[in-house]
Amino acid sequence: MANELSNPVFQDAYKARAWLEAALWPDGPVCGHCGAIESATPIATRPSWYQCNACRKQFSVTVGTLFERSHIPLNKWLLAAFLLCASKKGISTHQMRRMIGVSYKSTWFMMHRLREAMREGQFPGPLGGEGKTVEADETYVGGKEKNKHRNKRTKGNIGGKGKEVVFSLVERGGSVRSHHVPEVNAKTLRPILVAQIDRKSFLMTDEAGQYYHPGKEFAKHETVNHGAGEYVRGEAHSNTVENYFSILKRGITGTYHHVSQQHLKRYLAEFDFRYNERSGLGVNDSERATKALKGIVGKRLTYRRTGQRANV
Structure with missing residues (x-):
């Protein structure tokens, strides 16, 4: 294309x-009913349609x-x-x-x-690995205009009224995986962290308490204290995931304006996909669209x- x-x-x-x-x-017609490969006959009266020789059904x-x-x-x-x-x-x-x-x-x-x-049906494997770094952070999207700039660390870590919580993991130089979660606490985030990140990875987060105990399950866990104005300390930072959030929020606020709770997972899939197939990884627009269509x-x-x- x-x-x-x-x-x-x-x-x-x-x-x-x-x-x-x-x-x-690429290897010939594949029946959309039974999955049979190279076992189909073109139907002369229906261009671009085939008769499956295995299940006897017609398909395109x-x-x-x-x-x-x-x-x-x-x-x-x-x-x-x-x-x-x-x-x-x-x-x-x-x-x-x-x-x-x-x-x-x-x-x-x-x-x-x-x-x-x-949207990926199944993730190919955990992010990170030995010697690799994964950043984790949460952000809040949606809600009324007057609540959009409220500090996300409000009482109970539930964000501004009407906002939805997005929790993202980004491997430096690699992929992002975003999740729509009901609330921010160790009970909610730990299962995602341990399932989606290789335990041999270095985990980088901010100083929020929900990362303290799960962080001990990885090779190394470092934090930066955003509350004290610290954003980088050597290799310890969460700037990669913050950069991803800036693209996500500009898209949702500037392009879509409003994203419902019901459909947020699909919008996250859209932004995750474009990030994971970005030009910085050598993927052009045509290749990105081709991969999306294969999905x-x-x-x-x-x-x-x-x-x-x-x-x-």
């Missing part, structure tokens, strides 16, 4: 389908994916994926609607499907599951 918006795959639905088949089926490249049963042309799906992946701080539904020429409701649903494609396989997201009553 070239990075020009005039690329034929963004303009022609048939070329878009051919591109998607090549991306998802979109069957068994997030695009299944969508009436939106595939070239618009590919264009939307490219635009979302190329926008560092996200792109609003209204802006996307204007650029791809689809109704607001359909565009909103398309973007949630694409975010679902970006549509084996997932389904209906309009009903998004919490809406209508059907698309």
Whole structure:
């Protein structure tokens, strides 16, 4: 996929389908029903459809994916994926609607499907490792405008009224993993820390008490005292995760304006994905969009599951 918006795959639905088949089926058609490989016969009366010789069902490249049963042309799906992946701080539904020429409701649903494609079903393994450093911190997003600048260390560590807690782990020079958590305390954060970080890693946090005991389970745990104005002490700092939070907050506040509690996990998946496939790691916009589109396989997201009553 070239990075020009005039690329034929963004303009022609048939070329878009051919591109998607090549991306998802490098070794030939794969049945979306039973998973059989190279066991299909093209259906002459239905272009781009196949008959599975194993389960005897008909399928196309979109069957068994997030695009299944969508009436939106595939070239618009590919264009939307490219635009979302190329926008560092996200792109609003209204802006996307204007650029791809689809109704607001359909565009909103398309973007949630694409975010679902970006969401990792299973993490490949723990972050960090021997000699590597992982930073951990929490931040608060959403809420009323008057609460957006409240100190996050309010009584009980629950943040400002109406805010949601985001807890992120960032491996220096590597990936980020963000979690929407109900509250900030050792009981909530420890299971995430020990499950997502290799115990041989160096853990870097601020001075908050919820990290004190879990930090002892890692090779080394260092903190910086933000309350005393300390942000860097040699290799001890949490600037990497703070930089990630700055991108996340600029996107949510400046682009999306409001993110509901129900959908926050998908927005986090979007920002995590772009960070993990960033240009600093040698990934360009086209490669990022291609990887996102490969994530549509084996997932389904209906309009009903998004919490809406209508059907698309």
